[in-house]
Amino acid sequence: MSDIFLAGVGGQGIITASRIIGDAALLAGKNVLLSETHGMAQRGGSVVCTARIGDAHGALILDGRADVILGFELLETLRALPKASRSAAVISSNETIVPLSVSTQKLHYPTLEEAKEEILKAAGKLLFVDARKLAAESGVPMSSNVVMIGALAGSGCTGLPKAEFARAVELNITRKVSENITAFNRGFDEARSLSL
Amino acid sequence: MERILTARAGERILLLGNEAIVRGALEAGVAVASTYPGTPASEIGDTFARVAKDAGIYFEYSTNEMVATEIAIGAAASGVRAITSMKHVGLNVAADALLTFAYTGTRGGFVLVTADDPSCHSSQNEQDNRYYALLGGIPLLEPSSPQECYEMTKKAFEISEQLELPVIVRTTTRVSHVRGPVVVEEIVPGPKKKEFVKDPKRFVTVPAVARERHLVLLERLKQAEDRAERSEFNRTIKVEGGGKLGIITSSVAADYALDAASELKLSVDVLKLGFSHPLPRKMVSNFLKEHTVVAVVEELEPVVETQVRAICQHSSINTKIVGKDDGALPRAYEFDQSIVAAGLAWAFDLKAPEMPLPEKAEDLPVRPPVLCAGCPHSATYFAVNKATNRKAIFASDIGCYTLGVSPPYSAADLLVCMGSSVGTAGGLAKVNDLPIIAFIGDSTFYHAGIPGLINAVHQGHKFLLMILDNRTTAMTGHQPHPGSCKMPGGEKLTEVPIENVVKGCGVKWMKIVDPYDVELTTETVKDALAQPGVSVIIARRECALVAERNAIDAILAKQYIDQEACKKCRTCVDKFQCPAISSIDKVQSIDDELCAGCGVCAQVCPHNAIKEAKK
Secondary structure, X not given: OEEEEEEEEOOOOHHHHHHHHHHHHXXXXXXXXXXXXXXXXXXXXXXXXXXXXXXXXXXXOOOOOEEEEEXXXXXXXXXHHHHEEEEEEEXXXXXXXXXXXXXXXOOOOOOHHHHHHHHHHHOOEEEEEOHHHHHHHOOOOOOHHHHHHHHHHHHOOOOOOHHHHHHHHHHHXXXXXXXXXXXXXXXXXXXXXXXX | OOHHHHOOOOOEEEEEHHHHHHHHHHHOOOOEEEEOOOOOOHHHHHHHHHHHHHHOOEEEEOOOHHHHHHHHHHHHHHOOOEEEEEEHHHXXXXXXXXXXXXXXXXXXXXXXXXXXXXXXXXXXOOOOOHHHHHHHOOOEEOOOOHHHHHXXXXXXXXXXXXXXXXXXXXXXXXXXXXXXXXXXXXXXXXXXXXXXXXXXXXXXXXXXXXXXXXXXXXXXXXXXXXXXXHOOOEEEEEEOOOOOEEEEEEHHHHHHHHHHHHHOOOOEEEEEXXXXXXXXXXXXXXXXXXXXXXXXXXXXXXXXXXXXXXHHHHOOOOOEEEOOOOOOOOOOOOOOHHHHHHHHHHHOOOOOOOXXXXXXXXXXXXXXXXXOOXXXXXXXXXXXXXXXXXXXXXXXXXXXXXXXXXXXXXXXOEOOOOOHHHHHHHHHHHHOOOOEEEEEEHHHHHHHHHHHHHHHHHHOOOOEEEEEEOOOEOOOOOEOOOOOOEOOOOOEOOOOOHHHHHHHOOOOEEEEEOOOOHHHHHHHHHHHHOOOOOEEEEEEOOOHHHHHHHOOOOOOOOEEXXXXXXXOOOHHHHOOOOOOEEEEOXXXXXXXXXXXXXOHHHHHOOOOOEEEOOO
16 A cells, blocks of 8 residues: 655646556556545645545545645645654655745745655655756746656655556656656656665 | 446446446436435436436426425326435425325325435434435435445335335435445436326326325335335344344445444444334334343434333333443444444443544644635625624525634534525614624525515614625535536526516615625725615625636636735734635745636735735
């Protein structure tokens, strides 16, 4: 069993990312359940998805049970921390999308250092990925989500082979496929080089 | 072509619950499909919209759920298979048609999918639509997974034809929006045309016919119960060898019960009901007799629980029943594994399961959904607040624009359902001195706003109706509506312009404005409020997301804040709202990437500090 909790902001391609995980699991002959947030939350609100690889019945992940937090935005990674198990790996983009509440209620958006401290208090391992930069360098600036999938694959946390992940990217991304595979590989190498 | 259409028999594909419903219907040879979009049901219609042409079937986005249901009734009464889908509250709109169709019964398989929304993730209530099955005498199937969505939808057509009754397939958000593997069979196209055979003594429900048909319905329900007794969807699952403890459960709660039973290391028998109305009373009765304690695990209302208790009374069974009645399980909000585990621990007198304590999240800045950058509704709300100085009562409606309830606009004071802005505005106007302004979206206006407007004209109510016309059904994923001229795939539709409808309703004063023109909109609102009766403003501007996607006027002109001219008055963040504008450490700025180039903020700034960026 591997329980992955995905968190980010509406419009970041999180549902697509979860579908890639789902197809990768299926291609590897595993069972998988994904739950998705649709509708209201997508208007720039917080979005979460779950991916449970293995023979679970319910698709939801309880607090303290996620093996991996895959965060697409720094603040949303922090918001997802209650889901992390003590030994969880947190793989998070360092991208920041400042919510309107910071402006209107004069709130503080956490710094990378503060975030790091909070994450390590809650979970076992941490990897920040400069997903936006790696996506842009691959020629697909909108594909941070694919970079993050690469990092998840590279981390080895799911137990799924790289080839299945790459094939799943091709199944779900129809435009600029080779650039997206590059983005996937950049994410993969990033996680590998840090030997999470 | 879509994988959902090309997948061959035996293939295992990843499908959303809603997509699996479509595949099931296609394999059953459905001829006609209809919907009015609404979360969490929208992807059923959207998937039909994508595949209908290639699959050779008819699909439409109907004006509302009642019309959608009637379209399917017309087809199924003629003898072909038909399906209609809607969110739970949509069935309130469609109920008038459905409940009497149960009397006439159907010839071709008729399936109505209702997607309920426990926890109100994107709804105004969390009503339990299983009651409609009981209310109408309609067989009910409750899938819990994508595989079951597929299997039950397919089977529902057969059940419907055999019993000659409509069948309800009821999902919830966690069934419709869960994606999982589905093993499919072959798509076998069914007949697309059938001539309606006249039979007014069955299909024309004048009182004499209705009285007869009610008896027929009651007889058919007995047959339906027999069918439920034999249904493969009602089965007992033994966990850890089973034992004297039992669980009766349905829908996604069954999955949580199975996870929770493993977690608690329970030896328990789980009776999972997929064909849950009519309740297979013999099966349930036997299950009760074989167990000493039975927990009934179902989300929302105690629909099965109440019937189970009645069976105990009827058959003098002493089995202890535990459920919502004793507070073991809650009647509000969706379940998860931990809620069910706690309920089972209570029911079976076990130590409550140990759940790891979550690391308490710090107080993080919230991120609720907001109106998008460039959203025309934002501009409209700013103008209305300016025109009224916020001294007005706002009757709101269902759509993206409901988000205007939050500051800085606070532009919603009363909202109950689709179309309610128009009707409630009339009532508000009768008893309030403040001006009344009703806001309704274009799709919602066609859906349920028109009778309210006719009423307002006819009765002489005095209020301003603002139709926020962004040319699409935005909230649910940009589906077309009667103001659209084509389907997503390009097929032509006949546009029914809103202004023609408004004029046809007898409205004497109507103006059309571009909300991006803040001053014109503000002045028009002032004029409208000075009118003696009902006045209508159509605030027309394409949804910013669609405009961006289609590159229609997408980037008028990106803006920036001239920091030297900025007087730090915060008007752009305190009175206006745009995700592209932030104020951090007392510096207001515009994110160039997020800016949609609508130029509204430049009109909002009282110091002319927001300027067009050089291209």
